[in-house]
Amino acid sequence: MVGNRVSGCINHPGVESVARCKQCGKAVCKACLVTGPTGNFCSDTCRDKHQEFIRRAQELERKKPAAGNGLRKLVRFAIKLAFFAAILIAVGVAGIMFDIPVLSDVVRVVIPKIAPYVPFL
Ligand SMILES: [Zn+2]
Numbered sequence: 001m002v003g004n005r006v007s008g009c010i011n012h013p014g015v016e017s018v019a020r021c022k023q024c025g026k027a028v029c030k031a032c033l034v035t036g037p038t039g040n041f042c043s044d045t046c047r048d049k050h051q052e053f054i055r056r057a058q059e060l061e062r063k064k065p066a067a068g069n070g071l072r073k074l075v076r077f078a079i080k081l082a083f084f085a086a087i088l089i090a091v092g093v094a095g096i097m098f099d100i101p102v103l104s105d106v107v108r109v110v111i112p113k114i115a116p117y118v119p120f121l
């Protein structure tokens with residue numbers, strides 16, 4: 001594979017290059033070529049640098065949906081709270097409607113006390 005191409009291998013002048021390093025742009029021959037999961041490189045150093053770059057980029061991408069998860073958790077928590085409040089009101093109304101003073105007293109006095117200990121229903 002000896003040719004007179006301008007873009008010969010950086011390590012073997014005169015040897016035709018088969019790829020360019022994705023990290024530094026140097027041309028390399030088949031013998032020097034280092035292939036990684038993210039592309040072709042001239043050396044292990046360049047491959048590792050590029051993979052580190054990709055890894056960091058993906059890490060930044062992952063941070064975005066994390067904020068969305070926090071918001072969804074908050075929304076679910078609010079829905080649970082609303083659901084819990086609706087049940088309390090229903091029980092209280094039932095106690096008053098059916099004239100059960102003991103039950104309505106229980107709702108008025110006990111529920112606000114146990115509510116903080118019942119995070120979800
Ligand atoms: Zn390189």
Ligand SMILES: [Zn+2]
Nearest residue numbers: 009012029032
């Ligand atoms: Zn070479």
